[in-house]
Amino acid sequence: MATFVCRVQFLDDTDPFNSTNFPEPTRPPLYSFREDIPLINQLAGVHRLLKAPHKVGLTG
Structure with a gap:
């Protein structure tokens, strides 16, 4: 069982001018x-x- 370890992060881009x-x-x-x-x-x-905070899903 090989693994790939990395750092993960999300970006909330629903409103780019509001980061609070x-x-x-x-x-x-x-x-x-x-x-x-x-x-x-x-x-x-x-x-x-x-x-x-957002649902998992594909857009398109």
Whole structure:
């Protein structure tokens, strides 16, 4: 089971002139991505770790 460890962070770009609603973390936490699991299946774990204010979903 190979992993790829990196720092993860979200960017609240719903209103670029207002940064007080959901301030981004000052020090992004580490997350270990598993190389044998598709990335789309790991995004919910990243979302929980970050406590991101927005719903997980694709735009388009």
